[in-house]
Amino acid sequence: MRASLECGQVFGWRKQGDGYAGVLNARKVFVRQRGSWLEFEGVSAKKLVHYFSLSPEDSLERVYSEILVDDYVRQAVNEFKGLRILRQEPWECIVSFLCSQNSNIPRIEKMLYGMRKSFGAPLEDGFYSFPTPAQLCKATEKQLKQIGLGYRAKYVKEFAEHVARRPAYLKELEKLSYEKAREQLMKHSGIGPKVADCACLYCLKKLEAFPIDAWIKKVLEKKYGRKGGYAALSAFARKRFGRFAGYAQQYLYAFARANPHSLT
DNA sequence: AGCCAGGTTGCGG
């Protein structure tokens, strides 16, 4: 659970005692792992299983059997065994990765918390729901900048307005193929190949998506001898790791960050 | 102080 919640795919969870606290379905949720069991409050078992990809159809063994094609991934999976790709709520997830660009994780968390606090609804213990598209539409660009979004403020506002006008938009995206969903996403200002791939992988459940950030780029260069633009690198990775390439990406990212020396 | 951060855009070549 630690691996899944602290690997940079989601930004809203906080360590609390021996577990994690976050917000799901506009309610404060607490989760704690006891061996192979999960104890939880504030959320249904069904929702939790879905969110953490715990059902038999989401078996990690099946994923591992396809992505373990070389020693470097094997090493990464070994160190982060159990890490799962979550099924985040698309609206919040896409806004999160709009904010992630050219920034760092502590700061991204700060931006998202700021938006929750200023425009979401207060819950218990200083937690806030993530603002709905309508709620975030009320934010001015200036207010968003004050929260620390910088030039991303405009992107977030435009996206909020788009989704508020078309409530079914995100549901429609989920139904599309990886390629089509990605193409649609990239029509939005502020969403390029990387953010679109993050959205596809982390909330639209397109497990072949392989987001390439600065770390993964280094991995592909140093460990796989690959250079080139985004499209070429992405094609290489998806061909190499197959339909669960996104999982390979997630393990490689976690491993590279934890072991930067492995890239020298 | 200066570089980097889970990048994208708009430009010139």
Add this chain to the structure above:
DNA sequence: CCGCAACATGGC
């Protein structure tokens, strides 16, 4: 098609 600066800001 590619390379490159600008973008706002905070972490380190």
